[in-house]
Amino acid sequence: AQKITQTQPGMFVQEKEAVTLDCTYDTSDPSYGLFWYKQPSSGEMIFLIYQGSYDQQNATEGRYSLNFQKARKSANLVISASQLGDSAMYFCAMRAYSSASKIIFGSGTRLSIRP
Amino acid sequence: DTGVSQNPRHKITKRGQNVTFRCDPISEHNRLYWYRQTLGQGPEFLTYFQNEAQLEKSRLLSDRFSAERPKGSFSTLEIQRTEQGDSAMYLCASSADRGNEQYFGPGTRLTVT
Numbered sequence: 001a002q003k004i005t006q007t008q009p010g011m012f013v014q015e016k017e018a019v020t021l022d023c024t025y026d027t028s029d030p031s032y033g034l035f036w037y038k039q040p041s042s043g044e045m046i047f048l049i050y051q052g053s054y055d056q057q058n059a060t061e062g063r064y065s066l067n068f069q070k071a072r073k074s075a076n077l078v079i080s081a082s083q084l085g086d087s088a089m090y091f092c093a094m095r096a097y098s099s100a101s102k103i104i105f106g107s108g109t110r111l112s113i114r115p
Numbered sequence: 116d117t118g119v120s121q122n123p124r125h126k127i128t129k130r131g132q133n134v135t136f137r138c139d140p141i142s143e144h145n146r147l148y149w150y151r152q153t154l155g156q157g158p159e160f161l162t163y164f165q166n167e168a169q170l171e172k173s174r175l176l177s178d179r180f181s182a183e184r185p186k187g188s189f190s191t192l193e194i195q196r197t198e199q200g201d202s203a204m205y206l207c208a209s210s211a212d213r214g215n216e217q218y219f220g221p222g223t224r225l226t227v228t
């Protein structure tokens with residue numbers, strides 16, 4: 001069975017500081033992809049970053065980077081220089097390539113940025 | 116706007132009524148997905164289409180739920196005889212055949228009274 005675990009229900013961070021959102025996963029599939037999505041209060045799921053299980057380097061997209069530690073089965077999201085607009089729910093997710101369709105989501109972390 | 120669109124954005128209905136939601140994916144995307152999200156949880160997969168073919172359905176999709184994608188473009192999700200437990204956000208997503216990420220629409224929030 002596949003599972004995503006996010007152990008931080010909520011986090012508060014001072015503006016301009018870096019923040020790490022934790023994510024661990026479990027799958028027996030050797031080939032999989034890991035995702036992070038942002039969901040602001042408006043409700044739309046916004047794709048942030050993707051990491052393939054065979055990618056040698058950690059993925060980066062602007063201020064977002066994914067700290068991928070395959071042996072530990074962790075895929076933490078790092079946001080550098082946080083901004084007020086980063087306040088939102090953040091979901092870690094996974095898709096095993098044996099299942100060409102569904103993405104399994106974690107329960108999310110609510111990030112609040114303090115001015 | 117060329118993103119995924121969903122209509123209506125909000126729907127309030129009485130228990131026992133039928134409701135239908137529509138999703139228009141990104142035009143060049145062949146794959147379309149429906150998810151359900153309840154308060155405080157991440158989205159849960161409901162069903163998946165490749166072109167017009169429905170290839171996978173979750174056990175969450177009871178026989179009161181039906182989804183179609185008749186011409187491989189837009190999709191509809193119908194819930195018959197709605198129950199209060201059906202109250203949730205219904206999200207649609209699409210992806211390209213060889214794409215990794217799924218792009219989500221704004222969702223339809225259903226409230227069953």
